[in-house]
Amino acid sequence: MSTSHLLVLQVVIPLVVAPLCILIRKQALVWYVVLAVSWGTLFSAYRLLMQVLGHGEIIYFLGGWAAPWGIEYRLDVLNAFVLMIVASIGAIVMTYAKCSIIKEIAEDRVYLFYTAYLLNLTGLYGVVVTGDVFNMFVFIEISSLSSYAMISLGRERQALMAAYRYLILGTIGATFFLIGIGFLYAMTGTLNIADLGVRIPDLENTRTVITALAFLTVGISLKFALFPLHGWLPNAYTYAPSVVSAFLASTTTKVFIYVLLRILFSIFGTTFVFDIITLDRIFLASALLAIFSGSITAIYQTNVKRMLAWSSIAQIGYMILGVSLVSVTGLLAGIIHLFNHAIIKAALFMCMGCIFYRFNTVQLSDLKGVGRYMPWTMAAFILAGLSLIGVPLTVGFISKWYLIMAAIERDWWWLAFAIVAGSLLAVVYIWRVVEVTCFQSVTTKDHPEANQPHMKEAPLSMLIPLWILVIANIYFGINTELTVDVARQSAEWLFGIK
Amino acid sequence: MVVWDKMMTEELLLLSVIVLPGAGAVFIALAGERHRNLREAITLSTAVLLFIAVLLLYQGIDNDTHLVVEIIEPVAGLSLALYVEPLGLLFGLICSFLWIITSIYSIGYMRANQEQNQTRFYVCFALAIAASMGVAFSANMFSLYVFYEIITLITYPLVTHSGTEEAIRAGREYLGYLLGTSICLLLLAIIWTWSITGTLDFTEGGVFVDSDLPAGLLTTLYVLYVLGVGKAALMPFHRWLPAAMVAPTPVSALLHAVAVVKAGVFTVVKLTVYLFGLDELVRTGAADWLFYLAGATILIASLIALKQDNLKARLAYSTVSQLSYVIMAAAILTPVSILAAAIHIAVHAFGKITLFFAAGSIYVTTHKTEVSQLDGIGRRMPWTMAAFAIGSLSMIGVPPTAGFLSKWYLLQGTYAVESWVAISVVVISTLLNAAYFLPIVYVAFFREDKEEKETHGEAPFTIVLALTLTAVGTILLFVLPGRLLSLVQLIKV
Numbered sequence: 001m002s003t004s005h006l007l008v009l010q011v012v013i014p015l016v017v018a019p020l021c022i023l024i025r026k027q028a029l030v031w032y033v034v035l036a037v038s039w040g041t042l043f044s045a046y047r048l049l050m051q052v053l054g055h056g057e058i059i060y061f062l063g064g065w066a067a068p069w070g071i072e073y074r075l076d077v078l079n080a081f082v083l084m085i086v087a088s089i090g091a092i093v094m095t096y097a098k099c100s101i102i103k104e105i106a107e108d109r110v111y112l113f114y115t116a117y118l119l120n121l122t123g124l125y126g127v128v129v130t131g132d133v134f135n136m137f138v139f140i141e142i143s144s145l146s147s148y149a150m151i152s153l154g155r156e157r158q159a160l161m162a163a164y165r166y167l168i169l170g171t172i173g174a175t176f177f178l179i180g181i182g183f184l185y186a187m188t189g190t191l192n193i194a195d196l197g198v199r200i201p202d203l204e205n206t207r208t209v210i211t212a213l214a215f216l217t218v219g220i221s222l223k224f225a226l227f228p229l230h231g232w233l234p235n236a237y238t239y240a241p242s243v244v245s246a247f248l249a250s251t252t253t254k255v256f257i258y259v260l261l262r263i264l265f266s267i268f269g270t271t272f273v274f275d276i277i278t279l280d281r282i283f284l285a286s287a288l289l290a291i292f293s294g295s296i297t298a299i300y301q302t303n304v305k306r307m308l309a310w311s312s313i314a315q316i317g318y319m320i321l322g323v324s325l326v327s328v329t330g331l332l333a334g335i336i337h338l339f340n341h342a343i344i345k346a347a348l349f350m351c352m353g354c355i356f357y358r359f360n361t362v363q364l365s366d367l368k369g370v371g372r373y374m375p376w377t378m379a380a381f382i383l384a385g386l387s388l389i390g391v392p393l394t395v396g397f398i399s400k401w402y403l404i405m406a407a408i409e410r411d412w413w414w415l416a417f418a419i420v421a422g423s424l425l426a427v428v429y430i431w432r433v434v435e436v437t438c439f440q441s442v443t444t445k446d447h448p449e450a451n452q453p454h455m456k457e458a459p460l461s462m463l464i465p466l467w468i469l470v471i472a473n474i475y476f477g478i479n480t481e482l483t484v485d486v487a488r489q490s491a492e493w494l495f496g497i498k
Numbered sequence: 499m500v501v502w503d504k505m506m507t508e509e510l511l512l513l514s515v516i517v518l519p520g521a522g523a524v525f526i527a528l529a530g531e532r533h534r535n536l537r538e539a540i541t542l543s544t545a546v547l548l549f550i551a552v553l554l555l556y557q558g559i560d561n562d563t564h565l566v567v568e569i570i571e572p573v574a575g576l577s578l579a580l581y582v583e584p585l586g587l588l589f590g591l592i593c594s595f596l597w598i599i600t601s602i603y604s605i606g607y608m609r610a611n612q613e614q615n616q617t618r619f620y621v622c623f624a625l626a627i628a629a630s631m632g633v634a635f636s637a638n639m640f641s642l643y644v645f646y647e648i649i650t651l652i653t654y655p656l657v658t659h660s661g662t663e664e665a666i667r668a669g670r671e672y673l674g675y676l677l678g679t680s681i682c683l684l685l686l687a688i689i690w691t692w693s694i695t696g697t698l699d700f701t702e703g704g705v706f707v708d709s710d711l712p713a714g715l716l717t718t719l720y721v722l723y724v725l726g727v728g729k730a731a732l733m734p735f736h737r738w739l740p741a742a743m744v745a746p747t748p749v750s751a752l753l754h755a756v757a758v759v760k761a762g763v764f765t766v767v768k769l770t771v772y773l774f775g776l777d778e779l780v781r782t783g784a785a786d787w788l789f790y791l792a793g794a795t796i797l798i799a800s801l802i803a804l805k806q807d808n809l810k811a812r813l814a815y816s817t818v819s820q821l822s823y824v825i826m827a828a829a830i831l832t833p834v835s836i837l838a839a840a841i842h843i844a845v846h847a848f849g850k851i852t853l854f855f856a857a858g859s860i861y862v863t864t865h866k867t868e869v870s871q872l873d874g875i876g877r878r879m880p881w882t883m884a885a886f887a888i889g890s891l892s893m894i895g896v897p898p899t900a901g902f903l904s905k906w907y908l909l910q911g912t913y914a915v916e917s918w919v920a921i922s923v924v925v926i927s928t929l930l931n932a933a934y935f936l937p938i939v940y941v942a943f944f945r946e947d948k949e950e951k952e953t954h955g956e957a958p959f960t961i962v963l964a965l966t967l968t969a970v971g972t973i974l975l976f977v978l979p980g981r982l983l984s985l986v987q988l989i990k991v
Binding site for chain 1: 570572578640643647655658669670677678681685686690692
């Protein structure tokens with residue numbers, strides 16, 4: 001089987017298996033099927049990435065119809081990397097999911113969760129590999145609709161409201177995106193991204209193209225919760241089951257940022273977007289606002305999952321900050337942070353899943369002395385938290401390093417200072433949790449049922465995937481050859497160098 | 499082939515200074531509370547082995563092979579690497595030697611006080627030593643920064659050991675100051691340096707020699723670096739040190755004498771000499787401000803110490819003041835003053851650890867914490883208070899204690915640059931030191947004990963043993979300074 005077929009199978013397999021899950025229904029069996037799909041697609045994502053790194057772009061014509069008439073799947077270093085991020089997080093989170101899902105989702109709906117998850121995976125894979133802008137829209141909708149469903153499976157009633165709010169805002173985003181595509185199609189008569197990239201530069205001075213850029217940017221920014229379009233995110237991540245939060249926080253936003261990069265760089269081109277429209281200034285402003293408002297709000301949260309959600313908003317700011325610096329180093333920092341933040345945030349949400357599994361709560365005030373019962377979980381939380389802060393020898397440090405380098409390259413000292421100040425805010429919100437859970441002594445008042453059998457470490461099936469992510473946090477902070485190389489190649493590719 | 503073997507052994511030896519205490523920590527954790535004698539035996543034997551390893555490195559310092567061991571390289575050209583250099587070796591020697599004594603002391607103290615979480619305590623302690631060794635032998639600023647941050651994080655559980663509300667508040671302050679300065683200032687300075695020079699390796703004469711930076715830029719960088727090292731407790735970033743007094747006494751000893759603040763001033767001296775280079779600093783005048791700031795810190799901290807009734811708080815402010823001696827000596831920027839700075843690191847370590855051991859000894863035996871409660875205590879605890887007296891004399895700088903040694907070289911340095919400001923700072927602070935230490939010694943020995951009914955005697959044996967050893971060390975350093983001086987004279991300034 002040639003590798004280019006893997007490209008389409010990546011999308012087709014989860015799509016085909018999703019309805020099968022409804023037929024199977026049996027919880028345990030469904031989990032095995034989903035697990036097989038997750039790891040299988042991870043394996044093929046890895047093969048694809050290696051193929052791209054070794055032999056360059058892979059192009060696949062759907063149904064054999066050549067682009068620009070048919071739909072084209074096109075994989076370069078950037079989307080091969082994003083594909084790898086989604087697939088690896090999917091595989092790890094699904095390995096972890098079994099126990100957590102049983103705990104957090106009503107039993108008769110578990111198979112629906114797995115179905116929605118597979119559809120979501122289909123959507124995300126599709127968005128990443130497709131080289132056709134309308135096809136991209138379709139996959140965005142597949143992934144979004146299934147994520148609304150997944151969020152609404154949360155046991156608390158607020159989950160429904162959160163999902164509904166996400167639905168409204170997400171649909172507005174998707175509609176904007178579609179309007180943007182419509183304008184582009186009206187001007188060029190094509191939907192193929194590569195083709196658009198050739199034709200748009202000649203039409204750049206038209207108002208329609210500028211409007212299209214505006215709609216596309218705003219629409220997709222809503223999807224990845226760029227400040228101030230982040231309103232849906234905190235509740236969605238708070239009330240969704242932990243598995244869902246872990247998966248969405250580390251994949252969906254990353255994929256939509258990828259879409260933004262694809263549209264800005266591959267369709268409109270850097271000169272138009274940054275020199276003429278000066279979109280970088282808007283990005284810079286919202287990124288900084290996101291970093292500071294997100295981090296400061298995170299400090300005041302009493303629910304740890306909500307705190308992590310606000311931290312996500314801040315971290316999205318860091319990624320967009322990298323883009324707004326309009327340099328290879330800056331973009332490199334942004335792209336590498338896609339990966340780094342994915343493994344950091346997934347690990348942190350998974351810690352919360354472990355705690356919820358044993359303690360039925362993630363309210364900070366109820367978590368006094370939890371570290372005594374769950375030392376491995378809290379050790380993982382501390383390490384992932386340090387990575388989020390950006391302590392050396394973790395992935396977070398690598399992101400910060402390149403981001404600050406990019407700021408210094410532009411001689412923006414105040415920005416370099418702002419970035420480290422942002423890290424300091426992360427110290428505060430992470431350490432609040434560490435302090436309460438590990439260093440405040442447990443009183444019987446806090447845990448009336450103290451020393452009962454259920455108050456112990458999470459099961460191994462949750463701990464092992466969690467620790468794989470934690471070790472990845474350290475491994476990729478020490479050995480950055482692969483990640484930095486891929487991010488640099490992607491950044492250079494987007495800037496048209498080489 | 500023989501040469502290769504020798505290189506290999508030296509590389510392994512160098513790595514072992516980090517690996518040994520790290521492995522020790524693992525075994526301590528495995529032994530746990532259930533085998534506490536075994537656990538303590540592991541601590542002690544690891545400490546002894548570590549000291550032997552550092553001594554062996556010291557033996558090999560004379561030959562001119564420049565041994566650098568790279569461990570990992572996260573970013574191209576930016577590696578975690580170790581090497582042997584006289585200043586670092588001095589810090590390593592002090593640190594590993596005092597770890598042995600502190601361990602002896604901790605065993606007595608922790609058991610006598612029946613402290614909680616003793617295993618965590620010993621594990622974190624060993625890891626803090628491992629990280630300090632990393633700081634001592636770092637071959638570049640990046641490695642130093644990494645180990646510096648590890649020290650901060652790993653000592654946090656030690657500072658908050660008691661778990662009380664007050665301890666947690668102190669821990670917050672501890673982390674806030676140390677991480678705040680190191681992330682916001684030090685890290686920024688390091689990345690800035692990297693972007694200018696493309697290297698962070700410690701080199702003789704500094705890394706900025708060829709870059710010909712304007713004086714203003716170099717000054718800014720130096721400010722970021724020095725203020726970024728919050729562990730040096732330079733004012734206004736000194737508050738964490740008195741706050742951390744809530745920790746158990748062995749931890750205070752670790753903070754004040756063995757690892758934490760010593761790592762701070764060591765970093766300042768190291769980057770002054772090997773990153774900026776004395777010539778470059780003299781040429782641009784980039785360190786002038788530091789000289790005044792350190793001088794001010796010496797005097798202000800001494801004045802605050804004078805007013806403290808809590809014994810440990812008084813000692814803490816004394817540390818703030820004494821650390822600035824090292825920094826001021828470094829900021830004078832002459833070879834002899836660098837010598838003084840290096841010697842003072844050693845001298846203060848021995849003197850201050852003796853004082854803290856004595857304070858802890860008093861606390862364990864009598865649960866007294868205030869200076870005003872110490873009337874006549876010297877008669878009941880002669881060993882403790884004699885050691886305290888020796889430590890005090892060393893702080894003041896009176897022969898026959900080691901404190902005289904560093905003051906002597908510091909004064910030589912100040913004469914060399916004819917700085918009357920520095921001389922008057924030294925003189926006034928000496929008087930202040932005498933004013934806040936001698937009364938304690940006086941009341942302890944010569945005033946009548948008001949409460950006759952107290953029947954306590956000396957502290958437990960291990961405590962007395964430890965503080966006697968450090969007191970003797972304080973005197974020995976004065977009597978036999980040869981080895982110390984020959985080591986610091988190897989520092990290539």
